Amino acid sequence: MSQVNETYDVVIAGGGAGGVGAAIGAAQAGARVALVEKYGFLGGAATNAQVLAYCGFYHQGDKPIQAVAGAGEQLLTEMRKLGVDCAPYHSPTTSNWIVLLDPERLKVALDRLLAAHGVDVMLHARVAAAERTGDAIERVTVAAMDGRFNLTARSFVDASGDANLALVAGVPMRVGDGEGRLQAYTMPLRIGGLAPDTKIDRVQVCKAVEIYNSKSPYPIHRTDGGIYTRVPSSSDFWWLVIDRDMPDLSWQSFTKAEQSAREMGLLLVDILRETLPGFENAWMAQTGPQIGVRETRHPEARYEIRHDDVVSGKLHAHGVARAAWPIELHSQAGKPIYEHVGGAGYYHIPLEALQARGLNNLWYAGRVIGADPLAYGSTRVMGTAFATGEAAGVAAALTAKQGTAPEAETVRAVLQAHGALI
Numbered sequence: 001m002s003q004v005n006e007t008y009d010v011v012i013a014g015g016g017a018g019g020v021g022a023a024i025g026a027a028q029a030g031a032r033v034a035l036v037e038k039y040g041f042l043g044g045a046a047t048n049a050q051v052l053a054y055c056g057f058y059h060q061g062d063k064p065i066q067a068v069a070g071a072g073e074q075l076l077t078e079m080r081k082l083g084v085d086c087a088p089y090h091s092p093t094t095s096n097w098i099v100l101l102d103p104e105r106l107k108v109a110l111d112r113l114l115a116a117h118g119v120d121v122m123l124h125a126r127v128a129a130a131e132r133t134g135d136a137i138e139r140v141t142v143a144a145m146d147g148r149f150n151l152t153a154r155s156f157v158d159a160s161g162d163a164n165l166a167l168v169a170g171v172p173m174r175v176g177d178g179e180g181r182l183q184a185y186t187m188p189l190r191i192g193g194l195a196p197d198t199k200i201d202r203v204q205v206c207k208a209v210e211i212y213n214s215k216s217p218y219p220i221h222r223t224d225g226g227i228y229t230r231v232p233s234s235s236d237f238w239w240l241v242i243d244r245d246m247p248d249l250s251w252q253s254f255t256k257a258e259q260s261a262r263e264m265g266l267l268l269v270d271i272l273r274e275t276l277p278g279f280e281n282a283w284m285a286q287t288g289p290q291i292g293v294r295e296t297r298h299p300e301a302r303y304e305i306r307h308d309d310v311v312s313g314k315l316h317a318h319g320v321a322r323a324a325w326p327i328e329l330h331s332q333a334g335k336p337i338y339e340h341v342g343g344a345g346y347y348h349i350p351l352e353a354l355q356a357r358g359l360n361n362l363w364y365a366g367r368v369i370g371a372d373p374l375a376y377g378s379t380r381v382m383g384t385a386f387a388t389g390e391a392a393g394v395a396a397a398l399t400a401k402q403g404t405a406p407e408a409e410t411v412r413a414v415l416q417a418h419g420a421l422i
């Protein structure tokens, strides 16, 4: 086995927006950082499930007011260097401001950014177990291609989306909304072969879905045609229209969702080819790589952001990040529901929402942070995940340095010194 057992200040599980934010935050606060990612690339849902738009960087409204800067802004700068526009785009479907992504250039931008911060990135490696003594995690076991090894650290960040580190560390958690109901999962489609000047007409798209529904045993519930756009720098058509209800987190349900969604995608492309002008030579360039997972587990945090915090735009004395995306619920496949952020157009994420209950050296980032089932519809987006990640990374670095959890004020001062908005 070529791996050695190593010691770090901070170990991060997961390399999505939350994990990358955490790695930058911790490294900038002076920590020696390892980031462990089970795929062969960084980016989380943006690259493993074609979620090709960053939400949460801007407030909702007529003008794009920035809510997230710091680590997230560093990434946008890195992408601009690679020729990605990154200008805020006003979505005609949702009236929100988003940043459109090119997934391949995103992967490279993330690699370069973490290398520049001196982070040890471990790809094709999965946090598989944790050892704890009382109220602290001592080390994690990583399962990599050539076997298992241990990473010891003074502080840890769970940025796995699915709370996999908290799970193996024994933190109590709820699944979905607490009654076991999960937000719908979505299989993203990337369709190539369109004529470059193709104008896409939503009425015709809806008609294609109607034809599809008359032929398939797996209905599409998004009869409004779903969400679609062109992939930046290509004429490919990117489409979120295939939702799957997930009854539970069993491998059986995942297998069924993945396999049925792929069947649905192929039939849909056949129908688009036959019915939509400009799609005559269309082909399925890519599904996934995996189905888009909106929700799994929520480990207990020391504060749970509530629905009321979001709709009132609540500001906290212990705030360490801003969140500006509306509540977007996919409780029923095909029927998203939105609710706006109140107050100044953003609310605060308090430090305690990033802190594991019962463990003093475990911090949460991205969609793992404490939030009730409604607030989660807002906190989970990737722009916000960069901000909660950066704050968790700073908190973890300070925990490693001083041996105890830091005060919110200290975390905020470090974040602001590095350009974060709070």
Ligand SMILES: Cc1cc2nc3c(=O)[nH]c(=O)nc-3n(C[C@H](O)[C@H](O)[C@H](O)COP(=O)(O)OP(=O)(O)OC[C@H]3O[C@@H](n4cnc5c(N)ncnc54)[C@H](O)[C@@H]3O)c2cc1C
Residues within 6 Å of the ligand: 013, 014, 015, 016, 017, 018, 019, 036, 037, 038, 039, 042, 043, 044, 045, 046, 048, 049, 051, 052, 053, 054, 055, 056, 125, 126, 127, 128, 159, 160, 161, 162, 164, 165, 185, 186, 187, 240, 291, 292, 293, 294, 365, 366, 367, 368, 380, 381, 382, 383, 385
């Ligand atoms: C269909 C769909 C559409 C969405 N639309 C948008 C949108 O348009 N814009 C937006 O901003 N958000 C959107 N979201 C939400 C958003 O994608 C997620 O909430 C967001 O990616 C959360 O970021 P994260 O870093 O917390 O988690 P993730 O992006 O899920 O990243 C977690 C990472 O951890 C890794 N990991 C997991 N377990 C382990 C382990 N044990 N060891 C090592 N690595 C591990 C995973 O491989 C992954 O890379 C959408 C989600 C879905 C499913």
